[in-house]
Amino acid sequence: MRIRASVAVVGGTLALSALAVPAAQASGSDGDTKITKVVVDGDNKVSIGTSAAVTVKVSVTATDNSGIKGAEEFDLYGPDNGYATTGKPACVKVNATTSTCTASVKIDPKTDYLTNKSAGTWYVDAWVDAKDGNYIWKEKAGSFSFQRATKLTANAAPEPVKKGKTITVTGALTRANWESLKYGAYGSQSVKLQFRKQNSSTYTTLKTVKADSKGNLKTTTTASADGYYRFSFAGNSSSAAVNSAGDLVDVK
Structure with a gap:
């Protein structure tokens, strides 16, 4: 044996x-x-x-x-x-x-x-x-x-915003720690900022952002139309892929 x-x-x-x-x-x-x-x-x-x-x-x-x-x-x-x-x-x-x-x-x-x-x-x-x-x-x-397992958040501000003005999107990437049974920061990972128009079902990638050492994300983009912003992590062999919930921004 x-x-x-x-x-x-x-x-x-x-x-x-x-x-x-x-x-x-x-x-x-x-x-x-x-x-x-x-x-x-x-x-x-x-x-x-x-x-x-x-x-x-x-x-x-x-x-x-x-x-x-x-x-x-x-x-x-x-x-x-x-x-x-x-x-x-x-x-x-x-x-x-x-x-x-x-x-x-x-x-x-x-x-x-x-x-x-x-x-x-x-x-x-x-x-x-x-x-x-x-x-x-x-x-x-x-x-x-x-x-x-991983978790991802996204928050776009300000809301509402004038067309052509800057939107700041922040969030955080965390993943399961099986030893502590808590979620902890998953830093230095590449995450995509994505957008879809309010009446669309398809997200388009705007840019790739890298999380800091604590998993925090922050980037900017230009307001063009009403729609949802989210972050998307592709995952790897040890950590699952995940999309944040979309955050709706009203463009005036």
């Missing part, structure tokens, strides 16, 4: 422990079974905040000429000994040879003792069995971003 000292998720729940997991083995297969697709939470991004539990869904699509019989629990793992195991997957037939097997695990930042260093790229290991006895065991069958 290999012992992985970590925050472990077993059978769809998390527990702080030294987890005994099967001895490491290379990916392997028998027969023509193949894994063709792995999707985590629909877009391969998982964002965890500081209070709400999050259910992470993993879907593995596999094929074999005899059809798919089932799959074992999926292992998820990432930096700083991050480790999780889903519940038993349920497999749904796509056609005679292909099925998608889906399972989930609940992660609660209040009780699961996540570390900030665990944010980043995580991987999925998957074992799938075919009806004729063939199988595939694939390490790193898929990957996803395990991210600290």
